[in-house]
Amino acid sequence: MNWLTTSTRTLRSIAIIAALCTALATAGCATGGTEIVTATSPDASATSSAAVSDAYTVPDKVPDPRTLTGLTEAKAIPGVAPIDTDAAPQLPATVTGDDGVNVEVESIDRIVTLDIYGTTSQTLIGLGLEDNIAGRTVSDIDERIRDVPVVSGQGHSVDVEQVLAQNPTLVLADTTLGPASTIELLRNSGVDVVVLSPDRGADLIAEQITMIAQATGVPDAGKKLVERTEAELANVQDYVSKLQAASGQQPLRMAVLYVRGSGGVFFVFGKGSAATQLINDLGGDAVAETHGLPETAPANAESLISIDPETVIVMRDGLESGGGSEGLLARPGMAQTTAGANERIISVPDSQLISFGPNYPQALKAIADAVYLG
Secondary structure, X not given: OHHHOOOOOOOOHHHHHHHHHHHHHHHOOOOOOOOOOOOOOOOHHHHOHHHHHHHOOOOOOOOOHHHOOOEEEOOOOOOOOOOOOOOOOOOOEEEEOOOOOEEEEOOOOOEEEEOOOOHHHHHHHHOOOHHHEEEEOOOOOOHHHOOOOEOEOHHHOEOHHHHHHOOOOEEEEOOOOOOOHHHHHHHHOOOEEEEOOOOOOHHHHHHHHHHHXXXXXXXXXXXXXXXXXXXXXXXXXXXXXXHHHHOOOOOOEEEEEEEEOOOOEEEEEOOOOHHHHHHHHOOOEEHHXXXXXXXXXXXXXXXXXXXXXXXXXXXXXXXXXXXXXXXXHOOOOHHHOHHHHHOOEEEEOHHHHHXXXXXXXXXXXXXXXXXXXX
């Protein structure tokens, strides 16, 4: 997997799985396709911190989450509301990418986003630059960019020819998509490429937004989007904390599983993964980490039984590709876990589980509601 080594930082868990899917593509590893989920364009004022705070009222009665059984689907969230609908980019803009390369961006008329999470396109939309997006990956599933050409292929690899066919003036790419030659080939073709960090986490959202805002010449919009996102996140984290406390229980043992198809693509995310941060934000016990499993570990019978999660969280497309709940519960070891015995599965739209962008606060609330309220 040396084609993912252009960044000096360790790739996060989903990127590792993307590499595995690329290697297994000929064996039928599902890639999620280009299905678009419905997303609205809410007015930015509707998502002010005051409105968000008012909306997050913990119910009078919160059930013991350990009594909940069966599959719960986390609600799909609306698209990010633009913080500024009349942005005036200050160009040229000079930025230093995550690879240490200084880039002078002269035009953002046609931006291609290359990351497996969909974070970059959501951030651009949040900055008011939706109309500047000229190319996207299969992970960029916001309804508002449905008609934007897809430039990633099977296994989440980048098709350089398709990227160049969009006549990009700027490419925003992290290193979660291969091959590694992509960035060099694009730069050799005269395209400005700003390399973003592949790392994801709630504590990195502000940094990601700021970097993209600087690269596109809208630092003021970036500051506003950071402030709004952080206010929303604080409100949601307070809501989740109260929700967990109202359940009257010790932290729920949780694990995030990655499944694609009915074959060998089945993993659990452990120490250092973005999944661990998500579980911590949900007020849960990230049992894969506490039991010493590495960032990405095979979800075999031994590992599943050893960590014994009470609730498992999966990506919706992945769950469906493996035969739904029935297919997941039939995998070795699942029936011997508490989650398996109670068939307690939380299904989350793929882009909501892995993005950690300006839409993360709303995604976190949707998952928390599914976990604690059923």
